[in-house]
Amino acid sequence: MIESQKMVEDRGNELPITARSAEEWLLQAQRLVPSALEKAQEVKVFLTRWKTIVTKLEQVPMCLSDLSSHPCFSKNALCKEQLQGISATLRETIELAECCLGEKYEGKLKMQSDIDSLVGKLDLSLRDCQVLMKTGVLGEATLPLTMKRSSISEAHTSIKELLARLQIGNLEAKHRALDALLRVMMEDEKNLMAVIGRSNVAALVHLLTATTSSQIREKTVTVICCLVESGICEDWLVSESVIPSLIRLAESGSQLSKEKAMISLQKLSSSPEAAHSIAEHGGTSSLVELCSYHHNLALQSSAVCTLNNISAVPDAREILAREGLIEAAIHLLEHGSSFGPKECAAQCLQNMTSSNESFQRSVISKGGFGALLSYIESSPLPQEPAVGAVRNLVTMVSWEALLSAGLLQCLVHVIRFGSLAAQQAAASAICQVSVSGHDEAKKLIGEAGIIPLLINSLEKKSDILKEVSAQAISSLITVHQNYREVKRNDQSVPSLVQLLDPNPKNTAKKYAVLCLLRLSPNKKCRKVMVSYGAIGYLKKLKEMDVQGSKKLLERLERGTLRSLFT
Known part of the structure; x- marks a missing residue:
């Protein structure tokens, strides 16, 4: 169980909260407000800054009233910590005001800096109080008295309190909260996933954009990556606009941030809505660039897999083509060193060429047809994506060019050794060539030894493979030489x-x-x-x-x- 209840944050200092009750902290803060306000109003130096402080001090009583009237006021450690923080800030206000009144400060610049720091602390206290009241985290992070205490209920309450800490406190407090949250994700993920809510997800997304600390961003994107991989909060993350933040991290974050952001984008992009959002927010250019990261296969793999998911969305293909996906995918097929990214590159080309003749011509003109055939022939177990891309292109290439490129030998290799889906795509390609081709083309297909392979395919379990194989045979059999071969079999x-x-x-x-x-x-x-x-x-x-x-x-x-x- 998280031990956050044992310690309290005093804007950087930690004190035992068991020493005083929430009511005692409240009384102390209420006693300090009039004194702090009176002292601040008396100061005549740095007047503009002190007027700002006075304005903020005037808001503190309402803040204290809101906290004390909350049903969970006396039962929640967050209230005690908030009151202790306010008390410390009020004491600091009195001390600085007395220094200014007696002009007992070391230097003007240092005092200006101290006053600015005080303004920041007052801002933080008021904002945190508002967060605690408006977001409902006090209620979420408090175990109801009517609930039977158990290890599970107490764990849930502790986790809720920890999640609430993501929304309050200074950077150091958020560091501690994120560290504790990462430990929980490793040790007690089930309970975390049981209690996390949309407001917590929103707070995490906010941390990615609201802080300049690279360490905070690293820890936050690591938490978000874990949530994405769990599959629990994907819709919330997308609706809370996590995608633009992840794109920025993928572009300019630290190495760890880039990797976690890319893993998150890859998983999120399996949703068509999220994939379209990545394209709309300009993420494709960075992803295409990352495809050339041969020195970091993890980044390259995540980038090309994400592009594959985006290319499955028809409306996003125009953007992908403009950003250079076709060239990047062909380059990866020709020069990639890992099977996974190359297979995703082939899938990208299959998606891009599925219905758009302009993209089909672009792939052919950039050498994509030959690259696909070479990749297929080099694979001991050809898979469907590359063969499917070839199938999409065969009607755009002249018969003579198909022959010289070695299409028939490649398709024989696929039907013999490819996966079932690859065999289907190969039979479909043969069917397209034979239906649109002349008798000489059909004759050469027969001479390549394809007909016996198609006949064997009629016995396979796949209905689609049976259909395209029978269709190809029905076209090829119109040539007498092929007719004799079918008849003899x-x-x-x-x-x-x-x-x-x-x-x-x-x-x-x-x-x-x-x-x-x-x-x-x-x-x-x-x-x-x-x-x-x-x-x-x-x-x-x-x-x-x-x-x-x-x-x-x-x-x-x-x-x-x-x-x-x-």
């Missing part, structure tokens, strides 16, 4: 017949019909189709008006009747 007809299943989830059936229709003139193929139950499937597909099913059914039934008569 013992696995082709049985696999295609299985894809006639009328189940709505089976999206490959229309392409399977087209393939089988092309093979149906061959007697052997027809016999295999019938033996694997094609007629039963086709009767149902005919009722569903699937293109070509009626014609194929008639052809198979005629062949069956003919065989009966012979």
Whole structure:
């Protein structure tokens, strides 16, 4: 349990608060106010400064009244500490006023500095009192008398008190509060997450911008990073405008601040709203620059992963393109030394090229197509992002350029060794090339050894892979050379017949019909189709008006009747 109840802050000094009750501290402060006010009004030197002090002293009685009337006044250590701080400041006011009245000060400049410091302390006391009253932290950080005391309830109360300390006191007090909070996050994160509220999150965000202390910012962004990673307070953090502060830290903070800010931005950017906010607040230029941080892989990785999340938001892509994301992603693919950042760079290119022809042309003109193929071929287990980006680009590149770039060999490598999603993207790329290409292109695809791989893909578990593979075969089979290869493959007809299943989830059936229709003139193929139950499937597909099913059914039934008569 946090031991904050044992100590009290006296604007830098710590005293046992058990020596006096809150009521005794209140009486002392109330006795000191008239004396301090009278002395301050008598001073005739540094008149402007002392008039400011008088104005602030006149506000102290109301501050004391507000504190003493709070229901938790006598039960909360924060009240006692606040009163002790006010008492100390009032005593200092009297001492400085007496020095000025007797002109017993060492030098004018030093006295001016002391008076300015006193003004700051009065400001802090009044502000802290206002915070305690208006934010409700006194109630939050006090264990109700009606609540049964337990280790959990006491821990919650102590944590609430600690969170309240983030909003009051001087820099040294905030240092101590942040240090204690970081310890709690390591030792008692569950209880912390159970009690933290939006006002506490707002106080943390405020600390990032309200202080010039780099140490305070480091500790604060470390706490925020822990909260973001816990997934508890993401919406609150974004709504409290943490993103601009994190961007500034990523740009110009200390090394630790940069890393924690980038981890936070990466996690937050998984939300489309937060990703769009990062782009709107100018964060993309810094992120693109960090992509070239080869000497700091952690920063580079967080930056490119964040850009990947942002590039998934269509409205943000124009900003990303202007800030140089395409060039940075290609450079990372070609020169990056770590798999993770390179994979995110490929995903960025896939997102950017998903629908925008201008971005597609930009990637191609900057050498991105070749960089993607080289990256895929160098990977022992190709993944979907790079292959998906290639799929998005193939229709923008001439057939001759595709051949010279080694597209077919690359796609063969993917279908053999890639992940299931990568195989789907590769089959889709083949489909696009074969559908839009001429017969010579289809012939060369067949010669590359792709057709047997596509036939094997018809047996995979993925419905999408089955569909795009069947679609590619239905296009390639229009070339006689490819037709012969499909016909010779013992696995082709049985696999295609299985894809006639009328189940709505089976999206490959229309392409399977087209393939089988092309093979149906061959007697052997027809016999295999019938033996694997094609007629039963086709009767149902005919009722569903699937293109070509009626014609194929008639052809198979005629062949069956003919065989009966012979």
